[in-house]
Amino acid sequence: MRKARRFGFGALLVLGLIAAWIHTFEKDYVYKALFYNFADIDDNEIFAQREIEAPAVPQPWPLAENYNELQMPQELAQLHEELESVAFLVIKDDSILYEQYWDGYSDESLSNSFSMAKSVVSMLVGAAIKEGKIKSVEQPVGDFLPDFREGDKAKIKIKHLLWMSSGLNWDESYSSPFSMTTEAYYGTDLKRLIGRLEAVEEPGKEFSYKSGDTQVLGFVVEAATGESLSAYAEEKLWKPLGAVHDAEWSVDRPDGIEKAYCCFFSNARDFARLGKLYLQHGIWNGDTIVPPAYVEVSLTPSGLVKESDGEEVDFYGYQWWLLPDYRGQNVFYARGILGQYVIVVPEEDLIIVRLGKQRGERVGEHPGEVLAMLDAVTEMIE
Numbered sequence: 001m002r003k004a005r006r007f008g009f010g011a012l013l014v015l016g017l018i019a020a021w022i023h024t025f026e027k028d029y030v031y032k033a034l035f036y037n038f039a040d041i042d043d044n045e046i047f048a049q050r051e052i053e054a055p056a057v058p059q060p061w062p063l064a065e066n067y068n069e070l071q072m073p074q075e076l077a078q079l080h081e082e083l084e085s086v087a088f089l090v091i092k093d094d095s096i097l098y099e100q101y102w103d104g105y106s107d108e109s110l111s112n113s114f115s116m117a118k119s120v121v122s123m124l125v126g127a128a129i130k131e132g133k134i135k136s137v138e139q140p141v142g143d144f145l146p147d148f149r150e151g152d153k154a155k156i157k158i159k160h161l162l163w164m165s166s167g168l169n170w171d172e173s174y175s176s177p178f179s180m181t182t183e184a185y186y187g188t189d190l191k192r193l194i195g196r197l198e199a200v201e202e203p204g205k206e207f208s209y210k211s212g213d214t215q216v217l218g219f220v221v222e223a224a225t226g227e228s229l230s231a232y233a234e235e236k237l238w239k240p241l242g243a244v245h246d247a248e249w250s251v252d253r254p255d256g257i258e259k260a261y262c263c264f265f266s267n268a269r270d271f272a273r274l275g276k277l278y279l280q281h282g283i284w285n286g287d288t289i290v291p292p293a294y295v296e297v298s299l300t301p302s303g304l305v306k307e308s309d310g311e312e313v314d315f316y317g318y319q320w321w322l323l324p325d326y327r328g329q330n331v332f333y334a335r336g337i338l339g340q341y342v343i344v345v346p347e348e349d350l351i352i353v354r355l356g357k358q359r360g361e362r363v364g365e366h367p368g369e370v371l372a373m374l375d376a377v378t379e380m381i382e
Contacts, residue, residue, distance in 0.1 A: 059242025218260025
């Protein structure tokens with residue numbers, strides 16, 4: 001009995017010390033991280049959100065003549081079940097060819113994009129360049145953010161952030177409750193978090209995937225335009241692209257700052273518009289939204305080397321994933337951590353969107369389900 005009491009007192013003491021440490025170092029977000037355990041596709045219910053309004057006159061997708069008449073291959077149907085897909089959409093020749101929803105989701109349901117938002121931020125950089133609010137990707141970040149005007153951080157240019165090659169010491173960890181990524185997701189002060197970053201490597205040399213690079217890009221767009229990311233996305237993307245439904249973007253606190261690296265919420269049909277815009281080289285209904293030259297370089301491999309193994313990067317451009325020469329086709333896509341994808345095959349005038357709750361194993365740099373969906377859809381439309 002005495003040992004049990006000692007153990008109980010010791011456990012309480014340890015918990016008390018941990019709580020004191022969390023409070024002293026302002027890590028209160030850890031409680032929220034531990035409570036929710038892991039990010040989910042409906043986390044708009046637990047965070048403050050900023051609305052992105054759809055236009056008064058939307059531009060709905062037309063339906064193909066043989067809409068939903070094609071048969072999904074059994075292997076793909078099984079994969080959707082295993083990975084808990086909630087939406088699957090195939091657009092061919094600018095018309096919806098096939099779509100399916102699960103678990104109560106529909107073409108109106110909001111779902112977290114996670115890191116697909118990185119591609120949205122890249123688009124907004126391009127839109128700001130088109131407007132002249134950003135001169136070019138060669139412009140120093142310090143032109144917009146005072147914290148980047150001195151020391152090694154002054155060497156960082158916008159293109160280094162787009163390429164994930166800033167050299168900043170961001171901790172891209174998803175398992176630790178104390179990582180920068182976890183703090184960014186569950187915390188309430190993104191500016192303070194980004195303010196702690198230091199330049200530890202030469203920028204523009206090595207690819208190292210860091211959500212912090214995109215968050216800095218978000219701050220650049222905000223400073224350049226004088227608008228929040230949500231307001232600028234509404235003005236330059238959501239309304240011009242004719243979205244049917246309002247979208248949302250998570251902010252770090254009410255009236256706060258968008259989590260630029262993640263957390264843009266929409267539905268499969270409206271997400272597909274982002275793919276169509278780049279399929280059309282940044283032009284929509286004759287209007288240039290993003291400069292075609294910027295789109296082209298966005299979808300060109302950076303040619304840097306990976307920090308992890310020194311191999312050349314042929315799979316990433318300006319916050320877009322690239323799959324060059326896959327079965328003779330050049331594919332580009334946006335992707336999120338739980339298997340959120342907008343996949344574009346320009347040669348086939350094809351857009352595939354998948355939203356869901358789990359992802360599969362990677363095949364090299366690419367998720368296996370991306371390759372499986374490309375193969376299955378090719379089989380469906382042949």
